[in-house]
Amino acid sequence: MGSKTLSPLQISPMRPSLSRRRVTSLLEQADIHIGGDRPWDIQVHDERFFRRVLVETSLGLGESYMEGWWDCDRLDEMVCRILRAGLLRQVRSWRDVLAYLQARLLNLQDRRRAFHVGEQHYDIGNDLYQAMLDRRLIYSCGYWKEADTLDAAQEAKLELICRKLDLQPGMRVLDIGCGWAGAARYMAERYGVEVHGVTVSRQQARYARDLCRDLPVTIELKDYREIRGHFDAGFSIGMFEHVGYKNYATYMEVVRRCLPPDGLFVLHTIGGNFTETHGNPWVTRYIFPNSMLPSIRQLGAAFEGRLIVEDWQNFGPDYDRTLMAWYVNFERAWPELRPRYGDRFYRMWRFYLLSFAGAFRARYLQLWQIVLSPQGRPRRYDAPR
Structure with missing residues (x-):
């Protein structure tokens, strides 16, 4: 009998199996098995998962989880193993290239986009x-x-930040990205300072004003670039991840102009091990729009000629424990939250909390507290620990 030519429709079923072999091989480098019985092994419910992960990498991994294509009992440990094995550096997609080009060509964190997050x-x-x-x-x-x-x-x-700022009664303190004003209230009550906080969240601003209505705390709904005035000290907790590398110098100029020459500013931020110009595609689409993490190189360039670094502390492993505590609370409260948020949100939020926990556990992400001053303290600065 002569050879028979297969049509494209007959060939196409082979592609998922090729994708499966590639993904299986990659995951085995991290000691993760498809269909295994360990908590960090993956259970795949839809064969399309394999090709989607190869084509869309991190975005495909997160979206396919949200859609129920696969499950894992210990997502945090699975992500930790993937990152420790360096698998992200072995797989790139057109999504990654697009994210890079957008970040290079546009200022994704300009004033117009500041309130999106x-x-x-x-x-x-x-x-x-x-x-x-x-x-x-x-x-x-x-x-x-x-x-x-x-x-x-x-x-x-909070106490650590207060001690690093050497807060004294009567000081005026700037809080960039004040959240629900938990830090502002703590400082006003415990240290007798006046706090001026800014946020880009309407819900946070409304809650914060009510929380601090009897204290010397002012809350404004505004972008950090619009801050005016003079303060004795300042801090920012978990906000710098939304600034963007094209705006780091501008941010440092705001800090410099708002403080006296020897004033102190504590920058509390997540940091990355590698210099990037854009955030994780899944995170920026579903969790923190237009976010990205700074590197030491990027921060150093932004500080240079603007601010003096008095101290730099890293306690990244503490974020793993924090995220796992949040996850436990979230799971406990889910029966009451479910009617409002729905099952797709549950899978999205679970992936968010546990994947970040795994990233910190792998030491792929860091948590930095950096003490800055426009011209430096006249005497040696001994940072509290």
């Missing part, structure tokens, strides 16, 4: 954050050095 993320519902966070609604890494609960870790973080 407030509308999409922080304004989705205070009930969610009240259920997930600590009692002060501090939405950033806790300091677990001597803490054994989420509330204690967040209070320890």
Whole structure:
């Protein structure tokens, strides 16, 4: 019999199996098995998962999870293993190229886009954050050095920042990205300072004003570039991730002009091990629009000629523990939250919390507290720990 030519329709079923072999091989480098019985192994429910991950990488991984194509009992540990094995550097997609080009050609964090993250993320519902966070609604890494609960870790973080700023009664303090004003209220009550906070979230601003109505705390709904006035000290907790590399120098100029020559500013931010110009495609689409993480190189360039670095502390592993505490709270509250948010949101939020926990556990992400001053302190600065 002669050879028979196969049509494209007959060939196409082979493609998923080729994709499956490629993904399986990659995951085995991280000791992750398809259909395995360990908590970090993946259970695939839809064969399209394999090709989608190869074509769309991180975006495809997150979206296919949201759509129920696969499951994993310990997403946090799975992501940790993927990052430790360096798998992200082995797979690139056109989505990654597009994200790079957009970030290079556009200022994704300009004034016009400044309020997008407030509308999409922080304004989705205070009930969610009240259920997930600590009692002060501090939405950033806790300091677990001597803490054994989420509330204690967040209070320890706030106290650490206050001590680094050397707060004294009567000082005027700037809070860039004040959130629900948990930090502003803490400082006003404990240290007798006046706090001026700014946020891009309407829900946060409304809540913060009510929370601090009897304290010397002012809350404004505005972009950091619009800040005017003079302050004795300042800080920013978990906001710098929304600034964007094209605006780092502008941000530092705002800090410089608002403080006296020897004033102190604490920058509390997530940082990345590698210099990038854009954020993770899945994170920027579903969680933090137009976000990206700074690198040491980018921050150094922004500081140069503008601010002096007095201290740089890294306690990134504490964010793993913080995120896992948030996840436990979220899971506990989900039966009450479910009617409003729905099952797709549940899978999205679960992927968000656990994948970030895994990234910090792998030391792929860091948490930096950097103490800055326009011209430096006249005497040696010994940072509290």
